[in-house]
Amino acid sequence: MTRKSTSSPTKRADLVAFLGAICLFLSAIEYMIPKPIPFLRVGIANLPILISLDLLPIPLLLLVVVLKVIGQGLIGGTLFSYVFLFSAVGSFASAFAMILFRRIFGRHMSLVGVGVLGALFSNMTQIVLARFLIFGEGAWLIAPPFLALGTVTATALGIFAERFVARSRWLATLRAAL
Amino acid sequence: MRLKAFDYLAISLSLLAVGGFSIYAYAGRNKTGDVVIEASGEQWIYPLNVDRTESVRGPIGATIVVIKDGKAFVQDSPCPDKLCVHMPAISQPGQWIACLPNRVFVRVRGTSDQKIDELSY
Amino acid sequence: MRKEATTPLGAFLQNNASPRVLFLAGALLFPAFLMQQDILLRALEILLFICLNALSGRRIRVLNYVVVTAGIVVFNLVIPTGRVLVTVLGLSITEGALKSGLLKGTAMSGLIALSQFSIRADLHLPGRIGGLIGRSLFYFEKIMGERRRIDRRDIIGSIDTLLIEVQAAGALEAGAGRLRVRSSVAGLAVLLLIVAVNWGAYVFTLIHPKPFWG
Numbered sequence: 284m285t286r287k288s289t290s291s292p293t294k295r296a297d298l299v300a301f302l303g304a305i306c307l308f309l310s311a312i313e314y315m316i317p318k319p320i321p322f323l324r325v326g327i328a329n330l331p332i333l334i335s336l337d338l339l340p341i342p343l344l345l346l347v348v349v350l351k352v353i354g355q356g357l358i359g360g361t362l363f364s365y366v367f368l369f370s371a372v373g374s375f376a377s378a379f380a381m382i383l384f385r386r387i388f389g390r391h392m393s394l395v396g397v398g399v400l401g402a403l404f405s406n407m408t409q410i411v412l413a414r415f416l417i418f419g420e421g422a423w424l425i426a427p428p429f430l431a432l433g434t435v436t437a438t439a440l441g442i443f444a445e446r447f448v449a450r451s452r453w454l455a456t457l458r459a460a461l
Numbered sequence: 462m463r464l465k466a467f468d469y470l471a472i473s474l475s476l477l478a479v480g481g482f483s484i485y486a487y488a489g490r491n492k493t494g495d496v497v498i499e500a501s502g503e504q505w506i507y508p509l510n511v512d513r514t515e516s517v518r519g520p521i522g523a524t525i526v527v528i529k530d531g532k533a534f535v536q537d538s539p540c541p542d543k544l545c546v547h548m549p550a551i552s553q554p555g556q557w558i559a560c561l562p563n564r565v566f567v568r569v570r571g572t573s574d575q576k577i578d579e580l581s582y
Numbered sequence: 583m584r585k586e587a588t589t590p591l592g593a594f595l596q597n598n599a600s601p602r603v604l605f606l607a608g609a610l611l612f613p614a615f616l617m618q619q620d621i622l623l624r625a626l627e628i629l630l631f632i633c634l635n636a637l638s639g640r641r642i643r644v645l646n647y648v649v650v651t652a653g654i655v656v657f658n659l660v661i662p663t664g665r666v667l668v669t670v671l672g673l674s675i676t677e678g679a680l681k682s683g684l685l686k687g688t689a690m691s692g693l694i695a696l697s698q699f700s701i702r703a704d705l706h707l708p709g710r711i712g713g714l715i716g717r718s719l720f721y722f723e724k725i726m727g728e729r730r731r732i733d734r735r736d737i738i739g740s741i742d743t744l745l746i747e748v749q750a751a752g753a754l755e756a757g758a759g760r761l762r763v764r765s766s767v768a769g770l771a772v773l774l775l776i777v778a779v780n781w782g783a784y785v786f787t788l789i790h791p792k793p794f795w796g
Contacts, residue, residue: 384471388467390465391465391466391467392465392467392468392470392471393464393465393468395464395465395468395471395472396464396465396467396468396469396470396471396472397471399468399471399472399475400471400474400475402475403471403474403475403478407478423482423485423486426482426485426486427479427480427482427483427486427487430475430478430479430482431476431479433475434472434475434476434479437475438472441468
């Protein structure tokens with residue numbers, strides 16, 4: 284599904300930066316949502332990537348993830364902590380999964396399924412990381428609710444993403460320009 | 462919007478993972494609660510699932526309470542016969558350990574019962 | 583949207599420190615601030631950052647910072663940890679949870695204030711990634727500025743509008759020629775002082791653990 288782009292590289296770079304900024308904005312919102320368990324992530328910040336899956340080639344998609352992760356690290360001041368590592372691992376696992384399954388299933392799977400699988404991969408890798416890095420065996424105890432909540436939120440986010448893609452004038456303009 | 466066939470597949474896969482992890486994590490394991498330590502008119506609350514060592518002061522000295530591997534026990538206390546130290550570790554709601562000479566009371570409470578009345582001591 | 587500084591002091595920071603130097607100051611302040619575990623010192627530092635923001639000509643809504651911090655604190659209190667300070671309506675407010683909540687809450691507020699002050703739209707970081715990150719942060723700042731526009735009753739529509747407008751405004755701003763601000767000695771001195779004070783506060787806590795409330 285490679286796309287010949289009609290826009291300039293600068294414009295696309297600017298779009299990548301803009302998408303990264305949306306990710307950062309959404310993760311700022313997510314940070315303000317208080318969590319009883321520190322690693323409960325709603326994953327709102329992955330929405331821009333989910334929405335751009337059909338919009339950008341893989342390298343640019345991954346670039347958005349890089350911007351998201353580094354940006355989150357800078358803004359959250361977590362660049363030197365485990366949080367950054369978890370964020371990076373989770374974000375890349377999620378992005379790889381979403382890209383992969385979007386390519387595999389194409390139109391047979393909506394953004395809901397893609398998002399759910401992305402969240403699954405992200406959360407499982409983070410749990411494994413948590414098990415070895417900070418929680419020990421205790422990591423498995425929060426795994427089920429963590430994954431369950433991830434499934435629910437990813438489904439909701441996927442539905443939102445589908446609705447957004449359908450209605451957004453901004454996206455429509457972008458699709459035409461790219 | 463309508464969910465496509467493979468969406469259900471994805472969700473099912475995810476729920477399967479939840480089920481799998483549930484079986485793995487909960488078979489034979491207990492839910493953890495909080496440890497409540499009472500001494501000198503004060504109260505301390507700690508979760509059972511985080512290892513820590515706390516020292517509380519009573520009239521005759523410091524009692525050391527250790528939380529490890531989901532259980533709480535008294536490691537040391539300034540009382541003469543150290544009954545509290547020899548009491549087995551507690552982990553279930555309702556269980557308790559007490560050091561009477563030092564007026565320290567350690568008990569486990571479930572995570573949901575925040576409304577239990579303070580035991581007067 | 584950036585306001586032109588209205589006070590002479592505000593203009594001072596805008597005109598006497600280049601974005602790169604501001605960013606550097608910010609980057610140096612980040613670890614010093616974050617490693618600061620004493621809550622009182624942190625609060626003072628946040629106050630300092632907010633003042634610096636005000637001096638840079640930005641609008642300050644103190645209520646925002648208070649609400650953000652308070653919200654994070656309240657929800658941290660839900661999980662009791664440590665010495666019980668007071669029990670309200672069956673919920674025990676514990677020292678450990680309160681401290682943890684305050685640390686997280688102040689971290690959030692402080693870093694928002696810090697990055698608002700130290701990150702400028704016309705920042706040029708090295709390398710292409712650096713440039714992209716700078717651009718991303720620029721857009722981020724813009725979106726945050728417009729976030730009040732998001733209407734809960736029409737989430738998609740209002741977000742859509744916000745995105746269109748921010749991207750359009752951003753594109754314009756990219757094209758506009760800009761005066762390169764050069765750092766003056768005075769500007770550098772002020773920033774150096776701020777960095778030194780914050781690091782001094784941190785070092786102070788190393789020598790004197792838990793000085794005020796940590």
